[in-house]
Amino acid sequence: MNDIKDIIEEVKSRCDIVSTISQYIELKSSGINYKGLCPFHGEKTPSFYVNESKQIYKCFGCGEGGDVINFVMKMENLDFIDAVKVLAQKYGIEINTNMDEESKKKLEKIKKFQDIHTEAARFYFSNLHTKKNSGYAYLRSRGLDNKIIKKFGLGYSLASWNSLMDYLTSKGYSNKDLIECGLLAHKKESNKIYDKFRNRVMFPIFDYRGNVIGFGGRVLDDSLPKYLNSPDTITFNKRYNLYGLNFSRKEIKNKTLILVEGYMDLISLYQYGIKNVVATLGTALTKEQGMLIKRYADNVIISYDSDEAGIKATLRAIEILSDIDINVKVLNLKDCKDPDEFIRKYGVKGYQEAIDESINQIIFRINNLKKQFNLNKDEDKVKFAKEASKIIKKVKSPVEIDYYTKYLSDLIQISIDSIKREIYGKSYNKNGNNKYQKSKYIKKDEVVIEKPKIITNGEKFVEKNLIKLMIEDKKLRDIIVLKVNDNDFLLDESKEILNWIIKNQELDKITIDKIKSLNISEEYIKDIENISLNNMSLNNVKGVDDIIKNVKKNTLNEKMNRLLKEQKEIEKNKNNSDTKEVDGKIMEIALKIVEIRRMLQKL
Template identity: 75%
Template structure:
């Protein structure tokens, strides 16, 4: 079977989707189909359905769906062809695609090198566990138990020039292959061969599928380098791989991952229960590693060492990850030098707490800038304001710009208006600022409950306030929103008033006081600051409108999900089960349509 398309179709036809899915979750018959609790989001009532006639699955709770290959890709966090290969192996299909001699040889060598690395890993593990040695004592002193040592396949390379080489040759491998695999070094001028790793604790490096592709070795004395990695080979490139991804990819929740520097940091966190963690391989984060992270997550929490080198590596990682539109936060290690020390000193709950309150990367960069300047000197505060303004300027969201401008203002004692002028330059709307009766006030700067505790209502109120203040932005907004986009009845009432008075340059709050609006809403509206909105830039309102629409759509989806669950729970009391199934399916279709709308925003 040479055509890969034929292979894929054969795999799909031979692999019964209900049988494959039942290997991962418990499913129950539902008529001629099956249902169960969705493995991709938390739920107590089954909304995950398998259609056996169409050989597809669909979750009406989170929207996931597709065929058997899609399911395996999602549940195993695999790429398409890797999922096909996994299923082909399950159903006994051999994949032999057309390839030239060079490609065939490359694939054969890659398989051979992986086999060599598996044998090497077994050899190192045996060295560590079969007799008393410094490597085992070191790992135990670092707090690792035997279960963890075994899970990560940790080992020990003997203080010998050729113990591994002799072992691998005894297994039938040639020196040439051992050199190309990176485990043996060949000194050409003397034609001598010797083990690359000697007298080191060994960390097998796996690719994301779990294949051993290289090693990292840590010395147990004062030798240099402290850590030594395998060289780049046919199967290993340290710039393109992440340590621990094979373990963490099945434990990623909320598309969030913790990024650490070292092997021991990752293993220690994993042993304590933090399993959504990966580490770089002895280098600063690379763009290739960033792209690999992007495949699995939307948010990265950086937990690098707290020393100068760690700070430098953190700032570099921030630049790489934010360019990929990954949300970045930085974890505070308190008085500890690395995550391993932190979790052993303070424990799991404290580390999780620091994960939850980890610092937004903009605040982290501003704080690191502060370390370079003296707040006692006026000249330094001015320099800091200018440098920090360049950081804030890169933000796309007016709300974020407003928040971090206020944060900077509070930290250095320079007014938000001056900082805004530095950020926006000649585009700053002076007329707008002078008309606003908002002056620098320290209490106002640190006040931020609306954005945090009343998110949805705050966004709606912000949009209403913009439409009241600016005729230009009001005209744009009225083309894009209507009453159905708002959740609050007060917002809807004011919107009707705005429509009736849309020709006015400015609609005052006094004008809407005659409406049936709650006092609390009017107070909120009065307090909202629009300093972060550039009234001359029509794009400044787009993000606010999108947020309002997204909030309303999500609210509608949640309401339909509740309705669906209630119908499902009461299904036993209804004699007409067909009618109930039809209602459930109608609601499900509405949810799917709304999710599509949500994704399009």
Template identity: 50%
Template sequence: MDDFKDIIEEIKARNDISDIISSYIQLKPSGRNYKGLCPFHGEKTPSFHVNTSKQIYKCFGCGAGGDVISFIMDIENLDFMDALKFLAEKSGISINQNIDEKTRKKLEKIKKFQEINIEAARFFYSQLMKRDNDAFKYLIKRGLDEKIIKNFGLGYAPDAWDQLKNHLLSKKYTIEEIFECGLVSQNKNQTNYYDKFRNRVMFPIFDYKGNVIGFGGRVMDDSLPKYLNSPDSELFNKRMNLYGLNFARKHIGNDDKLILVEGYMDLISLYQFGIKNVVATLGTALTEDQAKLIKRYANNLILSYDSDQAGINASLRAIEILENAGLNARILNLGEYKDPDEYIRSKGVGNALSAIDSAVDSLQFKIDVLSKNYDLDDRKESMKFLQEAVKIIREIKSPVELNYYIEYLSKITYTNPDIIMSEFDKKTNSKINYNNKKVNTFKEKEVINIKKVSLAQDAQLYREINLIKFIMLSSKARAIVPLKIREEDFIYETSRIIYKTVLNTDIKGIIDINKIYNEKMDKDYLKKLDTISFSIDCNDINEIENIVNQFQKYTSKSKIEKLLEKQKRLEDRRKTIKEKTEEAKEVDLEIMKIALDIISENKKLKSL
């Protein structure tokens, strides 16, 4: 083995892919190869295949695939080098044996820095746990218990110039090594060294594997700087790491979601209350490297920055970075509370979880922030706002999302949706069409009034209308949609009527509403249906599955909300009924049935 590539090939050769994968999932023979249930997405029918001759795997359900190294990277949430080391240890190969001298020295330095940081973390922790210091009192006052203090390895840097320095020197580390680690500073004449962190609460910063790579120190009064981080070194780069990722990566659920906060205390507070899929930036604005790091672990990101103007501006900058990294970003509404720590301690974990579930998507956040610059009760101001708001939504590709936001803008500005659509067409310089064919629309430009409904109900209306339009335009959609969506899944009667009629017709290709119209169909509904337009291929299977999944998710959430409301009503009623009566038994039984229905619906939602 002459170089690093040879080492990689040797590791792959000594780790048979079927042996490695079978230690994680059950594989069954399939001809000369194997198949099983994919570990990367939920499925009931095996679509995960292992090719032993090529030493590769491929899932035909979610698209995951690669060699034995990429499998370990994905299943263990490791980067390439750590996955390589993981497999090397299994096969008795030393990765360091054939690397060049420069790389060897760099790895040795990193290892030494890790040792020094661990020793420093132990020192800070021991100082804190003397308990007779301001840092310990500060943390207890902030609501932290000793268990969470220990879990995060929090510490205290004494109000002294050389206690840490002398401690590390006594452990036989050189002053040059301690300086390169960023734990001591030099005076202006570079003649003396002193402790960098003094009289601060100390937060050890871990990499995603749990190694201490740096520190953050917080003052306990109003002195500046409020936070002080370790300087960049061979081991630590604050632009490329996230605080708490070592904990959060183990608590990412089926919703594939992380929560991003600004401060150490915000993260620790949420964690203490049981919300553990949280990471934080390291005293700087979110960077592209941090967004890429998040993307390795999750596709969905809830942004929870401070609610002041600085936090709002930081959120707007972060949204752009997150979306460029391919993340689906939503923003937590903290209301009157300034940060997540204050919110959860005032409102409790139940409200915090509800707020997380109802976090607004990035587009609505941008629109809401923009609206604060205008007086929407003034018609001229409202029109100026709409001109700017249309610029925000003009990049939307999903027809479902576009129509929802046109209706949202219509509601908050009391403006006819057709006027907003006209402005949209003007800004985008083109008319939206169905499969590049111009669609006839109703000539009437009157305000559409399908019952006054809530925004949530309105969103469901548009989901139904968009799905109905899809099956009218696409024969392929008419074959696929009924396999997953039933007539009773629709809330609006006209949706059910058209759905049933379209599926029972023998018409091929695009179905004109005039050919299936009957007097039971709501005319305002039909006007909305006629204005819906798509710029995508409605016969594309991916587009069909996307619109079906969105519909199913929203339908499940709606069912859960209604079941919870019904459960609450029954529980309130139960309090008024005497114990051990027939009526009490009946109500208890009904509450249990609803609970089972909620569990069933939640499982369905997680599988989507």
């Protein structure tokens, strides 16, 4: 098959959802459905249902649901296309794409190199376990047990010039391919070919799907470099990969990842139960690695080494991650040099406490900057205040700016007003605050919208803002009535006002007195009167569209919550009713919830 749509349909038709899900969890027959313990949240009573005839699943506890592809995406933490490929391979569905000969050869070469690395990983692993060696002794001395050594496929490269070369050539691979893979080195002067990794503990590097694509080797004597990574090849580029992501992508909770520097830091944390962790590959975090992290997480806690090099790497990582809108915190290692030492000294409880107490990257940067100045000197205090203000100036949220400004003020005993003047410059007004205010460059009757004040203060407030806009402005009113209906509102008062406005669209001005004549509560009227539109441009249609979207989202979420509640009630009283009838109602509600989720995704 060549067309991706045909492939998707073939996958859905060939992959029985009950059979697929049963490979991950135990399912038991329950009327027309199957049920089991939800794999996406902890529960003791089964609330996870699978409907074989409709080929969908639904958890009435956490709300997760979808088809077989959605399930694999969620369980394996894969992109949509990768999940399709996994299922296609599992069920023998051949995917043929229209590729030229060069592309086909490239794919064949990638597959061959992956096979070579897999064989090399087996060889190194065998070396570690079949005979006494310094590699195994080193790993045990670092506190790793056999289970974790096996989990990460750790191995040992012999203190030999050609043991790997002999093994892989006996498997039919050429020296040319092995050199290109980075497993052998070639000294041109003497035309000597030899094993690149010798007398090192070997860390197989996997891509996020679990394919071996390279190696990192830790020296066991005084040789340099201490750590040696595979060179960039057709299968491996350290800029685009993160160590341990193949394991951690299935352990991510609350969209949060912990970022460490080294192999041992990651493996040690994983052994202690801290599994949502990834590591860079011997270099500082790259922009490409940052984008890879963004696919899986919204929040990152940096846990780099506490030395000068670690702090420098932390600052670089903060810059990269912040630029792509990832929320960044930094973990304090106290008196320890790295996460491995910390968790061995303070245990998993201590490390978890350190995670909870991680400080925001702005505070970390301000504290780090402080080290460069002697705050007992007035001149240094002023310089520090100016430099720290530059850090705060990059923050977008006014609330956060207020918080960090107060933090800096308390730190150096300089007034908040003075620091804000430094941050905002001439646009700062002590009484009205900051650059979001009206300025001489804005038209007389227009001010810049500050959206957070409009759309993030609760569902009912957002809805009342939209009603206020319709009352105040005829032009916006005509636009809004084309984009909403009374089903988009939560409040009965809002629905009644909307229907009245639709019937009276010819009116240029609508007064509060006219609204009072309707069956509207005094509290609602008072709220409408108190809403100010001074910080919103009435010419800003994009801002109005954002409000409309949020009103619709709020209502859809409320409907979904009611349906989930109804499902739980039905499930609770299930024993007193006909099982088949109840199961039918449950799946009917599930379909409604799936439809609401689709509508939310479109907004």
